Amino acid sequence: xxxLDEYRDARIARALGAEIRRRSTRPWVLMEICGGQTHTLMRxxxxxxxxxxxxxxxGPGCPVCVTPLETIDRAIALAxxxxxxxxxxxxxxxxxxxxxxxxxxxxxxxDVRIVYSPSDAVQLARSQPGRKVVFFAIGFxxxxxxxxxxxxxxxxxxxxxFSLLVSHVLVPPAIRxxxxxxxxxxxxxxxxxxxxxxxxxxxxxxxxxxFRVPIVVGGFEPLDLLEAIRMLVMQxxxxxxxxxxxxxxxxxxxxxxxxxxxxxxxFEVADRKWRGIGPIPVSGLRLKDKYAAFDAECIFxxxxxxxxxxxxxxxxEVLLGHKxxxxxxxxxxxxxxxxxxxAPMVSSEGACAAYYQYRRHxxxxxxxx
Amino acid sequence: xxxxxxxxxxxxxxxxxxxxxxxxFGGVTRxxxxxxxxxxxxxxxxxxxxxxxxxxxDREEAERTYALLESMGVLADELxxxxxxxxxx
Numbered sequence: 001x002x003x004l005d006e007y008r009d010a011r012i013a014r015a016l017g018a019e020i021r022r023r024s025t026r027p028w029v030l031m032e033i034c035g036g037q038t039h040t041l042m043r044x045x046x047x048x049x050x051x052x053x054x055x056x057x058x059g060p061g062c063p064v065c066v067t068p069l070e071t072i073d074r075a076i077a078l079a080x081x082x083x084x085x086x087x088x089x090x091x092x093x094x095x096x097x098x099x100x101x102x103x104x105x106x107x108x109x110x111d112v113r114i115v116y117s118p119s120d121a122v123q124l125a126r127s128q129p130g131r132k133v134v135f136f137a138i139g140f141x142x143x144x145x146x147x148x149x150x151x152x153x154x155x156x157x158x159x160x161x162f163s164l165l166v167s168h169v170l171v172p173p174a175i176r177x178x179x180x181x182x183x184x185x186x187x188x189x190x191x192x193x194x195x196x197x198x199x200x201x202x203x204x205x206x207x208x209x210x211f212r213v214p215i216v217v218g219g220f221e222p223l224d225l226l227e228a229i230r231m232l233v234m235q236x237x238x239x240x241x242x243x244x245x246x247x248x249x250x251x252x253x254x255x256x257x258x259x260x261x262x263x264x265x266x267f268e269v270a271d272r273k274w275r276g277i278g279p280i281p282v283s284g285l286r287l288k289d290k291y292a293a294f295d296a297e298c299i300f301x302x303x304x305x306x307x308x309x310x311x312x313x314x315x316x317e318v319l320l321g322h323k324x325x326x327x328x329x330x331x332x333x334x335x336x337x338x339x340x341x342x343a344p345m346v347s348s349e350g351a352c353a354a355y356y357q358y359r360r361h362x363x364x365x366x367x368x369x
Numbered sequence: 370x371x372x373x374x375x376x377x378x379x380x381x382x383x384x385x386x387x388x389x390x391x392x393x394f395g396g397v398t399r400x401x402x403x404x405x406x407x408x409x410x411x412x413x414x415x416x417x418x419x420x421x422x423x424x425x426x427d428r429e430e431a432e433r434t435y436a437l438l439e440s441m442g443v444l445a446d447e448l449x450x451x452x453x454x455x456x457x458x
Contacts, residue, residue, distance in 0.1 A: 117420025
């Protein structure tokens with residue numbers, strides 16, 4: 001367990017791993033939703049620690065990965081306009097659209113800026129009244145309150161040159177889609193801790209009731225994830241299906257009320273397409289009509305082009321937990337983080353990218369010819 | 370992308386009607402909006418995501434988490450606005 005050895009709580013982690021192996025009477029299939037959690041599992045070799053007692057599959061919880069190709073193309077089209085400053089989180093720049101990515105548009109002279117916070121984009125709009133500043137607002141529930149506050153702040157400042165290109169997705173509808181699939185094999189979920197810090201975990205109770213599947217809200221550290229896995233295994237072995245909270249130091253049942261109020265003021269639930277999966281009903285957020293003046297889709301005429309993913313990419317099956325990244329014939333050869341074919345390889349938090357980064361030694365590329 | 374980073378609220382100021390904190394992440398200081406954590410005071414530790422504090426956590430937890438994230442090399446991604454150049458293809 002060479003990865004875990006670097007971790008100072010390795011002894012406790014091993015004890016938890018042994019407990020999980022002892023308690024498991026069959027190889028339960030568990031899914032973590034969040035790409036940050038996938039990263040930790042791979043980084044510390046937690047799946048190897050658990051052996052055959054648990055099979056970990058990786059969910060669609062990387063917002064960079066699931067932002068649709070068409071939306072990336074729209075951001076690129078905006079960035080190419082001479083009157084627009086496109087502002088984005090850094091990890092969106094290298095995500096390929098159907099022809100190019102934002103980094104290359106920037107290199108060609110497009111005004112593309114990277115910020116750490118949407119507040120920086122508001123300040124940019126304020127300091128450059130002659131530019132139309134568009135913020136590329138992607139993310140799950142964790143990021144939504146920040147984007148809502150950016151709109152409210154811009155409104156309060158009377159800014160007419162600030163807007164959002166919104167691509168917001170929600171976790172519970174994705175879990176519902178997974179569980180409704182006839183091919184589903186996931187028996188328990190680790191819910192994402194920072195999403196639940198914002199929205200709480202009330203919504204997950206409906207999923208537990210409807211599908212009789214255990215869900216444990218988990219943190220991002222190795223011990224958090226091992227503890228969440230142990231709690232899921234205990235529920236499965238005892239025939240229980242409940243929502244439990246492992247990440248109590250950050251997550252409360254009701255979540256963060258002020259953050260939820262900001263989301264509710266600015267956004268409403270909408271259908272969204274997920275890259276690699278397809279459309280999921282009521283699975284995202286869009287700006288309310290009241291805030292249309294801050295909606296880049298309303299302000300600019302953006303063509304809707306339907307772009308196709310490469311046929312060889314099995315991202316849908318990876319994102320739905322049906323297959324592992326290493327099941328793909330293109331993994332590590334025709335599809336790498338430098339030249340990704342599909343959603344889970346485009347961001348470092350995607351499952352394929354995490355496998356590539358930490359597990360490459362296990363894949364015999366040569367053996368594939 | 371959905372990681373929140375723990376930091377210490379060094380100072381709270383009112384800026385454009387927004388309750389803003391100067392938050393220390395190890396040696397790096399960033400401004401963070403504190404509107405979602407009205408209970409946070411100077412000296413408290415908060416979890417910050419894209420410039421917004423989303424929860425208050427205790428000091429010991431915060432320091433432990435910070436050390437771990439630092440060792441995982443994810444802090445640069447979360448705190449730095451400067452992207453690395455694309456790999457040559």
